Structures are given as C-alpha cells and as structure tokens.
Amino acid sequence: MRNITFTLNGEKVTVETTLSRRLLDVIRIDLGLTGTKEGCGEGECGACQVYLDGKIVNSCLVPMSNVIGREVQTIEGFAKTKAYEKIEKAYIEEGAVQCGFCTPGMVMATNALLKDNAHPNSKEIKESLAGNICRCTGYQTIFKAVKKIADEEEK
Amino acid sequence: MKIKDPVNRVDIQAKLNGSVKYIEDMIFENLHYARTLRSSIPRGKILSVAYPDIIEGITIVDKNDIIDKNEVSMIDTDMPIFADSEVNYVGEPIALIVGKDKNQVIEFFNKIIVEYEPLEAVLTMGDNATFSKRTYTKGDLSKYSTLEEFSGHYKTTYQEQLYMEKQGVVANYVDKRIEIYGSMQCPYYIKNALINALGFNENRIRVIQTTTGGAFGGKEDYPSLMACQTALASIKIGAPVRLIFDRREDIIFTTKRHPSETNITSYLENGKIKGMKIDVELDAGPYLGLSDVVLQRAILSMTGAYQIENLEVNGVVYKTNNVFNGAFRGFGAPQSLFALEQHMTQIAKHLGKDPLDLRREYFVQTGQLTSTNGIFHENIYLAKMADKLEEISDYKNLKKESDDGNLVGYGFAIVPHGGGFTGDGEAVHIKAVVKLKKDTEGFVHILVSNVEMGQGALTALAKIVASALDIPLDRVVYKNTDTHAVPDSGPTAASRTTMVIGKLLYEAAVKLREVMDVNEEIIITEHYKQPDYIEWDQDTLQGNAYLSYSWAALLARVEVDPLTLEVSCTDIYGIYDVGIPVDEKLLLGQVHGGVIQGMGYGMMEAMYSDGGKIQQNSFASYAVPTTVDVPNIHSDWIINEYEDGPFGAKAAGELTLVGVAPAIASAVADAIGKDIYEIPVLPEKILEVTK
Numbered sequence: 001m002r003n004i005t006f007t008l009n010g011e012k013v014t015v016e017t018t019l020s021r022r023l024l025d026v027i028r029i030d031l032g033l034t035g036t037k038e039g040c041g042e043g044e045c046g047a048c049q050v051y052l053d054g055k056i057v058n059s060c061l062v063p064m065s066n067v068i069g070r071e072v073q074t075i076e077g078f079a080k081t082k083a084y085e086k087i088e089k090a091y092i093e094e095g096a097v098q099c100g101f102c103t104p105g106m107v108m109a110t111n112a113l114l115k116d117n118a119h120p121n122s123k124e125i126k127e128s129l130a131g132n133i134c135r136c137t138g139y140q141t142i143f144k145a146v147k148k149i150a151d152e153e154e155k
Numbered sequence: 156m157k158i159k160d161p162v163n164r165v166d167i168q169a170k171l172n173g174s175v176k177y178i179e180d181m182i183f184e185n186l187h188y189a190r191t192l193r194s195s196i197p198r199g200k201i202l203s204v205a206y207p208d209i210i211e212g213i214t215i216v217d218k219n220d221i222i223d224k225n226e227v228s229m230i231d232t233d234m235p236i237f238a239d240s241e242v243n244y245v246g247e248p249i250a251l252i253v254g255k256d257k258n259q260v261i262e263f264f265n266k267i268i269v270e271y272e273p274l275e276a277v278l279t280m281g282d283n284a285t286f287s288k289r290t291y292t293k294g295d296l297s298k299y300s301t302l303e304e305f306s307g308h309y310k311t312t313y314q315e316q317l318y319m320e321k322q323g324v325v326a327n328y329v330d331k332r333i334e335i336y337g338s339m340q341c342p343y344y345i346k347n348a349l350i351n352a353l354g355f356n357e358n359r360i361r362v363i364q365t366t367t368g369g370a371f372g373g374k375e376d377y378p379s380l381m382a383c384q385t386a387l388a389s390i391k392i393g394a395p396v397r398l399i400f401d402r403r404e405d406i407i408f409t410t411k412r413h414p415s416e417t418n419i420t421s422y423l424e425n426g427k428i429k430g431m432k433i434d435v436e437l438d439a440g441p442y443l444g445l446s447d448v449v450l451q452r453a454i455l456s457m458t459g460a461y462q463i464e465n466l467e468v469n470g471v472v473y474k475t476n477n478v479f480n481g482a483f484r485g486f487g488a489p490q491s492l493f494a495l496e497q498h499m500t501q502i503a504k505h506l507g508k509d510p511l512d513l514r515r516e517y518f519v520q521t522g523q524l525t526s527t528n529g530i531f532h533e534n535i536y537l538a539k540m541a542d543k544l545e546e547i548s549d550y551k552n553l554k555k556e557s558d559d560g561n562l563v564g565y566g567f568a569i570v571p572h573g574g575g576f577t578g579d580g581e582a583v584h585i586k587a588v589v590k591l592k593k594d595t596e597g598f599v600h601i602l603v604s605n606v607e608m609g610q611g612a613l614t615a616l617a618k619i620v621a622s623a624l625d626i627p628l629d630r631v632v633y634k635n636t637d638t639h640a641v642p643d644s645g646p647t648a649a650s651r652t653t654m655v656i657g658k659l660l661y662e663a664a665v666k667l668r669e670v671m672d673v674n675e676e677i678i679i680t681e682h683y684k685q686p687d688y689i690e691w692d693q694d695t696l697q698g699n700a701y702l703s704y705s706w707a708a709l710l711a712r713v714e715v716d717p718l719t720l721e722v723s724c725t726d727i728y729g730i731y732d733v734g735i736p737v738d739e740k741l742l743l744g745q746v747h748g749g750v751i752q753g754m755g756y757g758m759m760e761a762m763y764s765d766g767g768k769i770q771q772n773s774f775a776s777y778a779v780p781t782t783v784d785v786p787n788i789h790s791d792w793i794i795n796e797y798e799d800g801p802f803g804a805k806a807a808g809e810l811t812l813v814g815v816a817p818a819i820a821s822a823v824a825d826a827i828g829k830d831i832y833e834i835p836v837l838p839e840k841i842l843e844v845t846k
C-alpha cells in the first residue's frame with residue numbers, strides 16, 4: 001500500500017492503494033465514480049474507457065503505477081464540457097442509446113475520434129470505434145450521431 | 156401528445172452521462188461479495204469438498220443452508236439451488252463463498268478442492284433421455300409419401316446473449332424480509348422462485364429491478380437461480396450479499412440459445428411442394444428450464460411464412476450434460492427458420508426457380524388455415540412486402556460482381572414472429588394485471604412488472620399512455636419495477652410488452668380519460684382478456700398458436716473472398732410489418748440491433764462445447780459484430796393496424812433477429828454455388844462444402 005496522487009477530473013486526489021491495482025477499480029470503488037463500466041476486464045470491450053493525459057485508454061488495463069502524477073478524466077468530468085453537450089445532443093436526437101452500458105465508453109471514444117479528425121468518413125468512424133462493443137444498437141445510430149456532430153461543425 | 160409525434164427516449168440522458176446506477180454501481184452498507192464454487196466435470200458424484208481452514212469473515216453457503224426446498228422453481232423444479240450429491244454440468248453451482256473482503260474470498264476460493272466420482276456424461280443428442288416430445292399434423296401427409304422426396308439436414312450451435320452488463324444480483328435480509336435487487340427481465344419469476352425455495356409468505360419477499368444493461372432473454376430465468384443462492388447467503392450472515400459474475404463465468408456458464416438439428420423432407424409433385432415432414436431436436440442441458448416452451452415456439456414457427464397443406468412436425472428436447480440453455484431473442488424460432496429458409500432456397504435451386512418467386516407461391520394469406528389449423532384472422536400483406544423489398548433493393552438489376560474480385564451472393568428470408576405467449580398462455584398462465592394511477596398532482600403512474608432492459612419499454616409504454624390520454628410525455632411516470640409496488644403483468648419476454656401490456660395500458664388510459672379531471676387519486680386496473688377469435692388446445696397443439704404475427708421480408712448481400720473464404724455482409728434490406736411503429740426511432744433501434752445480432756448468429760458467433768465445456772470464454776474468442784462488421788441496413792415498413800394492439804401495434808423485438816441468419820446463409824450459398832446446412836457460416840465450413 002502506498003499513497004498515489006493524480007489529477008481526476010481537474011482535481012488533485014490521493015488514494016492509498018497498490019501499484020498494480022487497476023485504475024478502473026480505483027475510479028469506481030475508491031472514488032465512487034461509477035459512470036465508467038466494466039464489461040470484460042480484459043481490454044476487449046471499451047466500456048471502461050477514460051482519458052489519461054488526454055488520450056483514450058481502457059482503464060481495466062491500466063495499473064495505478066502508470067497513473068502517478070498524471071491526469072485522468074472520466075465520463076463524470078467529461079460530461080461537464082462543451083464537447084460533451086454536442087455529443088449528448090446528437091446521441092439523443094439519433095436515439096443512439098439502448099441499455100446504456102456501453103454508452104459512457106462510446107461517448108468517450110466518440111470525442112476522442114472527433115478530436116483527432118473533425119470530419120471522419122464512414123470508414124474512419126467505423127475503424128476508430130471498433131474497440132467499443134455495443135450489443136444493442138447495431139451501431140447505426142451511433143454512426144449517424146457522429147456524422148451529425150461532424151456536419152454541424154462544418155456549418 | 157399523439158402517437159405519431161416522435162419522442163426521445165426518456166432514460167437517455169442519465170445513461171449518456173453515466174449517472175444511472177446498474178447493480179454493480181449501487182452502494183449497500185456492509186456489503187459482502189460472493190463467488191460461486193462450480194463443478195469442473197459434466198457429470199459425477201461429489202465425494203468430498205475440502206475447504207481450507209476457515210478464516211474469520213468467510214462463510215460457505217451450500218446445500219446444508221437450504222431453508223425449505225433445494226429447488227429453483229421455473230416451469231418445473233428439477234434444478235437445485237446448490238448441487239446436492241451429484242453434479243450434472245460443467246459449472247453447476249456447489250456453493251457460494253461469501254466475505255467482505257473480495258481478495259480474501261478469492262484466496263480462500265482458490266484453495267478449495269472438490270473430489271468427484273465421474274459418471275458417464277451425455278454430451279450429444281440421440282437416444283438418451285428427453286424432457287419433452289411434441290407433435291402436430293395438418294392435412295394428410297401419408298397420401299403424398301410416394302412423391303419425389305427432397306431433404307435437408309440443418310444444424311445450429313450455441314449463441315450467447317452477451318448483454319454488456321453481466322449477470323448480477325444483491326440479496327438483503329432485513330427485518331425478516333428478503334429483498335432482491337438486480338439485473339433482470341422477470342421480477343415475478345424471481346419472487347415465485349423465492350417463495351418456493353424459502354417457504355416465506357409473499358409479503359416477506361420483495362424484488363426490485365435495477366437498470367438493466369441488456370438481457371436478450373439471458374436474464375429471463377437465470378437470475379432466479381442467483382436470487383435463491385444469495386437470499387440463502389444473506390439470511391445466513393445477516394448482511395447484504397452481492398453476486399456479480401465476471402465476464403468469463405458469464406459467457407461459459409449462463410444459459411444460451413439451444414443448439415439444434417432439424418431434418419426437413421419435402422414431397423414434390425410437378426414442381427409443387429405438396430407436404431413436409433419435419434423433425435426438430437434441441438439440446439436443453441441437464442434441467443428443463445424454459446426448454447419445452449422454446450421447443451413449442453421452434454415447432455410452431457416451423458413453416459414460417461408459407462402455406463404447406465400437408466404436414467407432420469415433431470420436436471424433441473434432449474436432456475444432456477452440456478450447459479443449461481434458456482431464452483434468447485427469437486426463442487427457438489431462429490433455429491427453425493434457418494432450416495426452413497435454407498430448405499426453400501434449396502428447393503428453388505432444385506426446381507430452377509427464382510428464390511423469391513418460389514417463396515411467393517406459398518405465402519400465407521388472411522383467412523387461411525395456419526400450420527396448426529387456426530385461422531389467420533389479421534391482414535397479411537406478404538406479397539406487397541415482397542414487392543417493396545424488390546423495389547428498395549432494385550432486385551431486378553442487382554449485380555453479381557464486385558470490384559475486388561470477391562464472390563457476390565444474395566439471399567432471402569421471409570419470416571413471421573408470433574407476438575405474446577404461445578397458444579392460450581397469456582390467458583391461462585400469465586393472466587396479466589396492469590394498473591394506471593393518477594395522483595393528485597395529475598401525474599399518471601404506470602404500474603406493471605415489465606422492465607426496461609434497453610429495448611425501450613419505458614419510452615414505448617409511457618408514449619402509449621400519454622397518447623391515449625393526450626397529455627405530455629413527462630406527465631407519465633414509469634419506474635424500474637418493484638414487486639411491492641406493481642401487480643404481476645407477467646415477464647418481459649415473447650415480444651409481449653408493447654403488444655399485450657401496451658394494449659392493456661391503453662384500455663386503462665381510455666377509462667382514466669373519463670375521470671382525469673377528478674381531483675383525487677384514481678387507480679384503474681385492467682385484466683388480460685383473450686380475444687374471442689383465439690382457440691387453442693395445448694394437448695394437441697391445435698388452433699391459433701399466436702395472437703397475431705409480425706412479418707419481415709429480408710434480402711442479404713454478401714461478398715466471399717475466394718482465397719480466404721471470409722464472408723462479409725455488405726447490405727441487409729428489410730421490410731417490416733409490426734402493425735404500426737409506436738415510435739419510429741425505437742423501431743429502428745430494434746431493427747438495427749436485431750439485424751446485427753442475427754448477423755452474428757449467421758456468420759460470426761461460433762460457440763461450441765467440448766467435453767461438456769464451452770470453449771469460447773471471452774470477447775476475444777467469441778467474436779460478436781463490432782463497428783467494422785456492420786453492413787448497410789436499408790429498412791422500411793408497412794402500416795397494418797392490428798385491432799388488438801395499442802394504436803394497432805404488434806410485436807417487434809424478436810422479429811428483427813429471426814430472419815437475418817437465414818438470409819445471410821442463403822446469400823453465401825448463392826455466392827459460392829453450394830448449399831449451406833450449418834451456421835455460423837465460417838470460412839472452415841465453406842471450405843468443407845466447396846472442396
């Protein structure tokens with residue numbers, strides 16, 4: 001056990017834990033932010049995605065040793081941003097959510113995609129969301145929501 | 156508001172920003188964790204279970220802790236809560252190891268040694284024991300038995316629901332009452348299982364559904380087992396106990412779609428199908444579960460959208476020592492319709508006919524007899540749907556070439572799905588009761604036991620009520636189900652929520668409309684009444700097998716790489732008849748989700764058992780469709796109001812899945828020029844049939 005300090009959604013936090021503990025567990029259990037989900041625990045589904053120093057990662061694969069002194073943003077933090085509002089609006093209008101379990105991860109991945117590439121084509125959208133499994137929506141409405149945000153940027 | 160007004164899902168915002176709580180997100184004071192000790196062999200006697208020295212804080216809960224009956228009551232009570240002296244499948248629960256410290260639980264768990272005396276396990280269907288056999292006939296097949304025979308033998312394997320939220324429940328024993336929280340489809344199934352297992356008076360049992368992250372049938376019966384186990388644990392230790400599977404456990408050990416084998420023989424005369432003899436076999440695993448009901452839907456869906464005058468249909472559910480199977484979107488129909496649709500494709504080829512033209516010759520029509528000699532009483536527009544399908548796909552001008560040298564193929568499936576429980580099940584077994592309550596502030600509360608599991612029930616039912624009352628959607632309140640607050644309106648299954656429950660709520664709303672202005676609390680109760688045109692004999696399976704049918708006409712386009720034999724599905728065209736869409740966005744959500752799950756079943760999701768153990772245990776080894784696998788989906792629907800559905804709506808949830816795998820399999824057959832008899836159509840299967 002040791003104290004590990006990092007920035008979470010813009011605020012410094014210190015947790016007493018082990019270096020090998022998963023970031024996902026620290027976020028969910030120690031810090032009580034449960035918007036980040038565990039779908040597989042093996043890096044295969046994307047439900048646990050968060051930003052680490054602005055880059056998207058599967059938090060179930062990140063040990064706390066990699067988090068020391070770095071910046072973590074979860075869906076709870078991202079949900080307070082302007083970028084989130086646009087994604088929320090498009091997802092709502094397209095009906096891109098069903099059971100919702102993949103959704104926070106999908107939202108984080110959508111933002112990561114659009115940050116890198118403001119006008120992705122269909123192929124780029126598909127490829128960049130391939131790490132996020134959704135068993136409900138068949139992905140169609142998610143693609144549409146992403147397109148909609150990109151198109152609106154253009155205007 | 157009006158039913159035609161488009162709405163946004165009422166539960167969407169909290170799901171988007173992550174604030175909604177699933178069972179794993181909920182906080183319970185003094186929560187204990189449970190892990191399941193499971194059988195490692197398919198069949199045997201338990202000789203001993205050697206536990207390490209008990210550490211403080213660890214509790215073992217097993218057959219010795221049974222309070223009344225060691226039974227998980229579903230249709231039968233053959234499944235034990237904890238294995239008694241024998242185990243009957245790999246993964247059968249023997250005990251729960253419970254403790255406050257998760258690491259301690261796992262450490263203890265890893266040191267347990269179970270010794271067995273293995274018994275001979277039954278791992279294939281065949282001459283062994285059966286759970287049920289069912290038969291029906293139509294016309295007189297014996298008159299045609301000398302005609303030309305055309306036969307095929309069709310096989311399907313397991314499919315795992317793979318809901319994104321794993322199975323999970325929490326049991327909490329407080330003040331002599333047991334409370335169950337969890338991810339579930341059927342709160343009253345759980346309640347009834349607890350009454351049977353604990354012998355408690357029903358007031359001492361309360362089941363509360365928590366936001367459910369997908370289910371697809373996988374949370375229909377299975378949570379009853381987990382609820383019984385955790386209830387016993389919570390009673391024993393006097394604290395809340397949580398059982399949430401890890402993904403591997405969930406994939407390997409929970410219920411799946413039944414593997415099947417179907418034999419179809421058609422009797423042909425002058426290019427016409429005069430009759431069919433069909434035999435369907437399903438592998439149930441060791442316990443009955445819902446398998447007899449699944450079998451009934453399998454055989455009652457067996458002739459699909461086609462009028463076959465002379466029939467003999469037999470179905471068998473085998474008892475094996477493979478994993479225990481259950482409900483999955485489609486419930487037996489996907490297996491039957493795969494077999495039937497391949498058979499129709501193959502007959503067309505045999506007779507040198509266009510596959511859609513051949514199907515058109517046999518489309519069922521209003522007023523005709525169904526395969527079980529009921530009457531199709533509702534309007535059926537299959538020919539019009541087929542026309543529309545040709546139109547949206549530009550079928551007459553479809554090209555058989557691709558730019559990159561792939562083999563291109565097209566395949567049809569025209570399929571029904573019967574809404575609600577089979578036969579008179581809604582009236583005899585379910586007997587749904589719904590309530591609408593208007594409070595003094597003018598809010599209208601929906602009180603039903605049907606749950607939101609992602610499919611959109613919260614929005615669809617609220618929209619039906621709001622439209623019937625012509626009030627804004629946000630005046631209608633419909634929360635997660637709590638058996639202390641709502642009557643038993645039956646399970647969330649069989650695509651019955653919108654059609655059957657929606658109609659009852661509509662009727663209640665019509666009555667409430669008359670008294671909306673009265674300034675006091677008003678409760679309207681509605682009971683299910685079977686429409687008088689339904690006649691059903693459960694012993695002979697004769698009459699109206701379903702209240703009404705929804706229909707889908709599908710065309711799939713695939714490309715097959717001639718070298719690797721990899722299949723990609725590029726387009727799915729679909730025309731749907733669900734009466735009317737209660738909400739277009741919700742319907743499209745069902746269409747897209749069903750198409751992709753059906754596509755997985757047809758060409759990707761390979762799950763097999765070896766020595767009684769499921770071999771695929773993760774997202775890596777069990778490939779479900781991801782964004783890169785998704786075809787273009789072109790869909791449309793016809794309007795065909797159903798008199799006994801709310802605003803004319805019929806069932807939609809399962810319909811969207813059942814025809815997809817058959818259409819894709821036929822398209823692959825078209826591309827490679829060989830018949831397909833098994834799904835999923837993996838490259839190695841294509842190699843087998845092409846070499």
Ligand code: FES
Binds near residue numbers: 042044046060
């Ligand atoms: S939970 Fe991390 S990728 Fe699935």
Ligand code: FES
Binds near residue numbers: 369
């Ligand atoms: S909405 Fe259910 S998994 Fe994506």
